[in-house]
Amino acid sequence: MDSVSxxxxxxQDHDREAVTGNIRQVNRExxxxxxxxxxxxxxxxxxxxxxxxxxxxxxxxxxxYYFGTKQALYAAVLDNILTVWLDAADAIVPERxxxxxxxxxxxxxxxxxxxxxxxxxxxxxEMMRGAPLLKDFxxxxxxxxxxxxxxxxxxxxxxxxxxxxxxxxLLFQIWAMTQTYADFAVQIAAxxxxxxxxxxxxxxxxxxxxxxxxxxCGLTPPGVPVPAPGSRQRVETATQx
Amino acid sequence: MDSVSxxxxxxQDHDREAVTGNIRQVNRExxxxxxxxxxxxxxxxxxxxxxxxxxxxxxxxxxxYYFGTKQALYAAVLDNILTVWLDAADAIVPERxxxxxxxxxxxxxxxxxxxxxxxxxxxxxEMMRGAPLLKDFxxxxxxxxxxxxxxxxxxxxxxxxxxxxxxxxLLFQIWAMTQTYADFAVQIAAxxxxxxxxxxxxxxxxxxxxxxxxxxCGLTPPGVPVPAPGSRQRVETATQx
DNA sequence: AAGAAACTTGACCAAATGGTCAAATACCAC
DNA sequence: GTGGTATTTGACCATTTGGTCAAGTTTCTT
Numbered sequence: 254m255d256s257v258s259x260x261x262x263x264x265q266d267h268d269r270e271a272v273t274g275n276i277r278q279v280n281r282e283x284x285x286x287x288x289x290x291x292x293x294x295x296x297x298x299x300x301x302x303x304x305x306x307x308x309x310x311x312x313x314x315x316x317x318y319y320f321g322t323k324q325a326l327y328a329a330v331l332d333n334i335l336t337v338w339l340d341a342a343d344a345i346v347p348e349r350x351x352x353x354x355x356x357x358x359x360x361x362x363x364x365x366x367x368x369x370x371x372x373x374x375x376x377x378x379e380m381m382r383g384a385p386l387l388k389d390f391x392x393x394x395x396x397x398x399x400x401x402x403x404x405x406x407x408x409x410x411x412x413x414x415x416x417x418x419x420x421x422x423l424l425f426q427i428w429a430m431t432q433t434y435a436d437f438a439v440q441i442a443a444x445x446x447x448x449x450x451x452x453x454x455x456x457x458x459x460x461x462x463x464x465x466x467x468x469x470c471g472l473t474p475p476g477v478p479v480p481a482p483g484s485r486q487r488v489e490t491a492t493q494x
Numbered sequence: 495m496d497s498v499s500x501x502x503x504x505x506q507d508h509d510r511e512a513v514t515g516n517i518r519q520v521n522r523e524x525x526x527x528x529x530x531x532x533x534x535x536x537x538x539x540x541x542x543x544x545x546x547x548x549x550x551x552x553x554x555x556x557x558x559y560y561f562g563t564k565q566a567l568y569a570a571v572l573d574n575i576l577t578v579w580l581d582a583a584d585a586i587v588p589e590r591x592x593x594x595x596x597x598x599x600x601x602x603x604x605x606x607x608x609x610x611x612x613x614x615x616x617x618x619x620e621m622m623r624g625a626p627l628l629k630d631f632x633x634x635x636x637x638x639x640x641x642x643x644x645x646x647x648x649x650x651x652x653x654x655x656x657x658x659x660x661x662x663x664l665l666f667q668i669w670a671m672t673q674t675y676a677d678f679a680v681q682i683a684a685x686x687x688x689x690x691x692x693x694x695x696x697x698x699x700x701x702x703x704x705x706x707x708x709x710x711c712g713l714t715p716p717g718v719p720v721p722a723p724g725s726r727q728r729v730e731t732a733t734q735x
Numbered sequence: 736a737a738g739a740a741a742c743t744t745g746a747c748c749a750a751a752t753g754g755t756c757a758a759a760t761a762c763c764a765c
Numbered sequence: 766g767t768g769g770t771a772t773t774t775g776a777c778c779a780t781t782t783g784g785t786c787a788a789g790t791t792t793c794t795t
Contacts, residue, residue: 425674433669543754559773
């Protein structure tokens, strides 16, 4: 049921799965939502149960009723996040054209950063702590997943359909390029001189990432010709600066 | 003197700069070092003065004597970090060959992640909090710096020496690709199946990043020919998996 | 309707935390 | 040496924090 920690769902639970009315589900969801935001902004250590309770619009004791401890609530938040985490990589399958597959993957990751920045931050925060609750997930579920995707990429490479320096690091760097737009949104916004990152910025981010990675893998980005350096040309700017 | 916050150097300071013996300097340094580590692992909210004191091997009251408050100590840590932060970009100047300049820049950034992972984490942590203490730095010092480097890159592009989708996002993504090896070290180590990231892993990371970015900018990575896709070849793996 | 189970919540508690202080000690210029 | 300044540090304090609890209210089940 919970893949993060034995303490994730805690306390006085004896199989209330869907037995009880939906009050339970609704409240849990509300709390998880609030907790995600607070953990994202303050980290595990900086977040307070009172803060989360206020964000959720519920008395603090209520959180403890549903999740037992702060740790368990945190674990539940992580669990919630991980489910969505791996899915984007579904784009990478042997049958597809490498360029299309990678482009889709990158765009999906960027979209994820745009839609769920808090989730990304919580994950990042947990990594920086040393991932005490996710070590296992990383070393097994994620690792296996990566191995599978690496196999696909190496397959493409053997067929001469892609040129990749190091498939594993390629993935790491795609993750980095895309997650940065969630975790470092303030920095990027400040440098771009905008209040917050909007659709225009994310579009430019996606275009740049796709172009860099595809070219980087010896592929031609759709609609973006790659003239040989030496021929006169100007910066191919996208939507905005 | 301090660029982060008016409260960075606080309390009972009236210009002791280098007046007093070096006890002051030595202790401040020792505390800053310990604080950097603790803030990196726990974030601002999760770090405790007692924890930092223990890490520094000093009584807690001593930290308050030198830095006044937790906030001020944190600000001092950030300040310390920022100094080093911008320097790597010195590689990017108009006269240099774009390929060499970018490769140097990327390798310097990766090296920074390898040598000062805690600094990187503290910075990342501050960004995720919304950068309450660095908003100003980001919007001015960093922004100006970026504008300058973007101008250089656009200059190269006008001369047809480089093909870049969006210079600003190119920089963001180089930052991301390189910092990820500090901030997400546990994740990467777990996926690679190693205990910690060593020289071999950082070498592979650097090679991959340089290759991807240079090719991505229509440049040829030194020593790494880019065969046209379609020609038979195998994965060009570097040092290790 | 009635009993049971699920849910709510204000009041409370012990521990931890940031911060203060004053007494003691080390250091230094003359 | 001696007086003054800088440094050290244990003891102390107010506040915050995670967590508990028991008395109440609501919601199901039969």
